[in-house]
Amino acid sequence: MPSELLRIATAGSVDDGKSTLIGRLLHDTKSIFEDQLESIERTSEKRGDEQTDLALLTDGLRAEREQGITIDVAHRYFATPKRKFVIADTPGHIQYTRNMVTGASTANLALLLVDARKGVLEQTRRHALLSSLLRVPHLVLCVNKMDLVDYDEAIYDEIREEFTSFAAKLEITDLGFVPISALEGDNVVDRSLNMPWFDGQPLLGHLEDVHIASDRNLVDNRFPVQYVIRPQSSENRDYRGFAGSVVGGIFKQGDEVMVMPSRQKSTIAQIDTPNGAVDQAFPPMAVTVLLEDELDVSRGDMICRPTNQPTASRRFEAMVCWFDETSSLRTGAPYQLKHTTRWVTAEIEELRYQLDVDTLHRDLGPETLEVNDIGRVAIHTTSPLFFDEYRLNRTTGSFILVDPATDLTVAAGMIIGSGGEGEGSSVVAENITFHPSKLSREDRWQALETSGATIWLTGLSGSGKSTIATAVEHTLVSDGHAAYMLDGDNLRHGLNANLGFSAEDRAENVRRVGEVAKVLADSGAIAIVSLVSPYAEDRDRVRAAHEEAGLPFYEVFVDTPLEECERRDPKGLYAKARAGEITDLTGVGSPYEAPERPDLKPAADLETAVREVLGLLG
Amino acid sequence: MDETTQVRTPAVELTDLDTLEAESIHIIREVVAEFENPVMLFSGGKDSVLMLHLARKAFAPSPVPFPIMHVDTGHNFPEVIEFRDRTVEQHGLRLEVASVQELIDAGRIKVAHELESRNRHQTVALLEALQGGGYDAVFGGGRRDEEKARAKERVFSFRDKFGQWDPKNQRPELWRLYNGRHRKGEHIRVFPISDWTELDVWRYLAREQVDLPQIYFAHEREVVDHEGLLMAVNEFFPLPEGAQIERLMVRYRTVGDATGTGAVLSQATSYEAVIEETAVSRITERGATRGDDRFSEAAMEDRKKEGYF
Numbered sequence: 001m002p003s004e005l006l007r008i009a010t011a012g013s014v015d016d017g018k019s020t021l022i023g024r025l026l027h028d029t030k031s032i033f034e035d036q037l038e039s040i041e042r043t044s045e046k047r048g049d050e051q052t053d054l055a056l057l058t059d060g061l062r063a064e065r066e067q068g069i070t071i072d073v074a075h076r077y078f079a080t081p082k083r084k085f086v087i088a089d090t091p092g093h094i095q096y097t098r099n100m101v102t103g104a105s106t107a108n109l110a111l112l113l114v115d116a117r118k119g120v121l122e123q124t125r126r127h128a129l130l131s132s133l134l135r136v137p138h139l140v141l142c143v144n145k146m147d148l149v150d151y152d153e154a155i156y157d158e159i160r161e162e163f164t165s166f167a168a169k170l171e172i173t174d175l176g177f178v179p180i181s182a183l184e185g186d187n188v189v190d191r192s193l194n195m196p197w198f199d200g201q202p203l204l205g206h207l208e209d210v211h212i213a214s215d216r217n218l219v220d221n222r223f224p225v226q227y228v229i230r231p232q233s234s235e236n237r238d239y240r241g242f243a244g245s246v247v248g249g250i251f252k253q254g255d256e257v258m259v260m261p262s263r264q265k266s267t268i269a270q271i272d273t274p275n276g277a278v279d280q281a282f283p284p285m286a287v288t289v290l291l292e293d294e295l296d297v298s299r300g301d302m303i304c305r306p307t308n309q310p311t312a313s314r315r316f317e318a319m320v321c322w323f324d325e326t327s328s329l330r331t332g333a334p335y336q337l338k339h340t341t342r343w344v345t346a347e348i349e350e351l352r353y354q355l356d357v358d359t360l361h362r363d364l365g366p367e368t369l370e371v372n373d374i375g376r377v378a379i380h381t382t383s384p385l386f387f388d389e390y391r392l393n394r395t396t397g398s399f400i401l402v403d404p405a406t407d408l409t410v411a412a413g414m415i416i417g418s419g420g421e422g423e424g425s426s427v428v429a430e431n432i433t434f435h436p437s438k439l440s441r442e443d444r445w446q447a448l449e450t451s452g453a454t455i456w457l458t459g460l461s462g463s464g465k466s467t468i469a470t471a472v473e474h475t476l477v478s479d480g481h482a483a484y485m486l487d488g489d490n491l492r493h494g495l496n497a498n499l500g501f502s503a504e505d506r507a508e509n510v511r512r513v514g515e516v517a518k519v520l521a522d523s524g525a526i527a528i529v530s531l532v533s534p535y536a537e538d539r540d541r542v543r544a545a546h547e548e549a550g551l552p553f554y555e556v557f558v559d560t561p562l563e564e565c566e567r568r569d570p571k572g573l574y575a576k577a578r579a580g581e582i583t584d585l586t587g588v589g590s591p592y593e594a595p596e597r598p599d600l601k602p603a604a605d606l607e608t609a610v611r612e613v614l615g616l617l618g
Numbered sequence: 619m620d621e622t623t624q625v626r627t628p629a630v631e632l633t634d635l636d637t638l639e640a641e642s643i644h645i646i647r648e649v650v651a652e653f654e655n656p657v658m659l660f661s662g663g664k665d666s667v668l669m670l671h672l673a674r675k676a677f678a679p680s681p682v683p684f685p686i687m688h689v690d691t692g693h694n695f696p697e698v699i700e701f702r703d704r705t706v707e708q709h710g711l712r713l714e715v716a717s718v719q720e721l722i723d724a725g726r727i728k729v730a731h732e733l734e735s736r737n738r739h740q741t742v743a744l745l746e747a748l749q750g751g752g753y754d755a756v757f758g759g760g761r762r763d764e765e766k767a768r769a770k771e772r773v774f775s776f777r778d779k780f781g782q783w784d785p786k787n788q789r790p791e792l793w794r795l796y797n798g799r800h801r802k803g804e805h806i807r808v809f810p811i812s813d814w815t816e817l818d819v820w821r822y823l824a825r826e827q828v829d830l831p832q833i834y835f836a837h838e839r840e841v842v843d844h845e846g847l848l849m850a851v852n853e854f855f856p857l858p859e860g861a862q863i864e865r866l867m868v869r870y871r872t873v874g875d876a877t878g879t880g881a882v883l884s885q886a887t888s889y890e891a892v893i894e895e896t897a898v899s900r901i902t903e904r905g906a907t908r909g910d911d912r913f914s915e916a917a918m919e920d921r922k923k924e925g926y927f
Contacts, residue, residue: 003633003634004631004633004634004637005634005637005638075762075812075813077762077763077813077815079815079817083634084634084818086813098790099790101790101792102790102791102792105792105793106792106793106794213630213631218630226644226647226648226651227647227650227651227677229677229678229679229680230680231679231680231681232680233679233680233681236679236680239679243647243676243677244647245640245644245794250630272678274639274643274672274675274676274678275675280629280630282630284632284637284640284641284644285632285636285640286639286640286641286643286644286647286676288678299651323790336799338795338797339795341648341651394793395793395794398792398793398795399795400792400795400797402797402799407797407799407800407801408789408797409789409790409792409797412790412792
């Protein structure tokens with residue numbers, strides 16, 4: 001019996017044989033019933049076809065039969081002993097980009113076809129782009145009609161190379177190629193005897209074996225509450241369960257969780273599933289979560305971990321695909337936006353650019369988007385959404401827009417990042433253009449005979465970060481280097497005076513310090529940061545920002561055991577935390593995520609530690 | 619994604635049936651959360667039995683938070699009516715019956731003769747009952763693998779004030795973001811088991827040991843071979859001239875109007891045996907048992923446009 005479900009989105013141009021390929025897959029996996037086969041045999045005969053047209057199996061509606069093309073998303077099912085397959089068959093012609101987007105939105109794999117005689121066409125590129133935009137994890141390009149080019153390996157190789165170089169511009173994580181003839185059945189189910197030069201798997205084998213389990217995000221716990229279950233019966237009077245589908249991470253009984261937007265914390269008391277209570281729940285399970293504490297939770301709320309929250313913001317940036325034929329995008333007009341289990345009112349504040357899906361060119365300053373257009377927008381909502389970037393989570397990063405005048409779904413959107421407001425961490429501000437300094441970094445560093453970098457010391461309070469940082473700064477400056485220490489505590493008196501110690505504020509604290517360090521490093525100085533910075537994600541973001549700017553970044557983990565930090569307690573913080581006077585002290589009331597691969601874990605004695613840190617700079 | 623997600627952890631994978639179950643439950647919960655007055659169609663057929671079973675799971679330990687509706691053609695298999703009433707009793711459900719016979723008696727539906735198939739007339743009774751009850755969402759057990767026109771059906775299928783389906787004017791469905799917004803008088807048909815195949819349904823019902831009407835399992839019955847369909851000999855089926863009555867082991871693959879639903883030869887008296895037969899069956903369930911779908915290739919499409927399920 002099949003054990004896993006694979007969703008496939010197919011796409012192709014009008015005549016590249018997509019319907020025939022699907023018909024062939026259904027036929028050769030014995031998924032076609034005799035009465036269906038007889039019916040299409042009769043039709044083929046009536047039309048005077050030479051052989052039974054397998055494409056007739058999938059061309060459903062009468063309008064299609066008249067025009068001889070498919071016009072909408074159709075679903076097909078077949079199974080092999082290894083897997084159950086659902087095909088969302090989407091048409092290839094130009095006016096139906098939206099159907100391709102629809103099919104791709106839930107697909108594990110995109111199946112693209114090209115005609116071996118025609119090679120990579122505009123359509124092929126467009127569909128590859130859409131698959132990449134929709135983050136379909138796997139893509140297979142079938143070079144079809146190989147029988148019409150005498151099964152020529154050189155033709156296949158040429159198409160393969162051309163597509164590979166195009167795909168390099170996109171974000172496609174897994175790309176496969178199969179030379180086939182859907183009409184003759186070559187390399188569809190069975191290996192083709194006509195193409196002995198092809199050493200890969202036939203298409204079906206590929207579909208059966210492609211690994212999809214790790215495509216899900218199992219790291220960031222996300223549970224949008226769908227419905228609250230409160231039985232009125234006497235035996236279940238105290239039952240209060242939050243029903244929904246897990247869309248990210250693995251929830252376990254006993255986990256500490258936080259509910260957005262109230263930010264109240266509790267512990268998972270029980271996870272009920274349709275088939276009884278379980279220890280853990282993961283995507284795409286539909287479960288009911290019970291909490292230890294009586295919190296006010298309703299539909300539209302999101303359960304996550306206190307240490308790993310989605311971005312909460314009223315502003316964000318997104319790519320949208322326009323779906324409606326009867327209206328075009330209107331900036332400033334109210335739309336209804338559905339995100340996970342939440343409806344909010346939204347307006348498109350700005351249309352930043354339109355993406356030319358054929359050339360990947362960004363057309364700046366378009367007036368509007370029409371049906372099948374794709375563009376980047378800035379969106380403002382009346383109440384905050386709790387989201388992740390689409391590339392990290394296809395569920396918490398996606399939304400639809402509905403026109404309140406017609407109730408039609410007019411657009412589909414994929415979130416790129418937060419639009420600021422200080423609520424989020426990844427601030428996207430594309431409307432601010434950078435003033436490039438007249439002096440290049442190279443010129444500056446050369447003239448000053450210096451080269452900038454950031455040394456980032458992370459660790460518990462009392463671990464000795466500042467001691468090391470001070471000593472390193474002293475040594476560098478004594479040797480004639482521009483070095484400057486950024487101390488977390490000191491900065492909290494000025495630059496970060498408005499921040500507290502919640503996870504968001506800590507994230508923002510780290511971001512700001514990271515930005516200052518970057519500016520210092522860019523100027524040619526060695527920025528030495530001494531900051532608890534407890535969350536790996538926040539530190540990683542600073543590293544990424546440095547990498548993007550082409551500046552060296554060294555993460556130094558001052559790994560002093562908690563007991564030792566507490567024994568030292570230079571600021572008396574641990575004593576206060578233990579006495580309950582302060583909460584959220586890292587290591588006591590708040591977690592510390594140790595770096596997995598720091599650039600350096602310095603020795604315990606100061607002299608060696610300083611030498612090791614200086615060694616990083618070469 | 620970072621490296622931790624690349625670790626393969628078999629403990630966090632679902633089987634295909636568990637995935638289908640989770641997706642269906644998600645849809646059912648979504649409807650109850652967003653609509654004021656949903657209702658679930660229940661014919662006693664295996665698809666509606668599956669759908670009701672999923673609905674019970676979706677809200678446990680609460681009872682199913684909406685009524686069920688039976689569109690009663692008056693041409694019923696007695697086993698099915700008995701099963702329906704037993705199910706309602708057992709799970710404390712609210713049952714509403716939309717009666718075709720009542721509409722015929724009231725002269726609202728004209729029939730050429732008493733024993734013609736009433737599948738078409740179900741549409742009128744259904745639409746009247748929906749309007750009368752003010753229902754804004756109707757769960758149906760349609761599956762996309764049943765028939766070509768259904769392959770294009772959305773999960774949330776929008777119907778206008780006249781209950782009509784326009785294949786060119788359906789809302790796009792992306793991810794699992796269903797748009798159920800509607801005006802007064804309009805409603806949405808919801809198909810929570812769209813992605814299940816006949817074999818999936820049987821495998822799941824067997825796994826869960828869900829009760830079904832007896833006629834789904836092989837039993838001896840007097841039948842006549844009528845234009846390739848095995849029709850039961852009963853008051854709803856006038857014996858054609860020269861018909862040969864045979865006593866055969868048969869079962870039904872679908873349950874519809876008793877005048878138009880044929881049986882198939884079968885020895886399958888258990889779930890396991892039915893699954894085995896289904897897995898090797900070479901004929902679609904509608905092709906094998908529904909007289910009304912066979913007249914034209916576009917028969918289903920025409921009926922859907924009129925508001926049929």
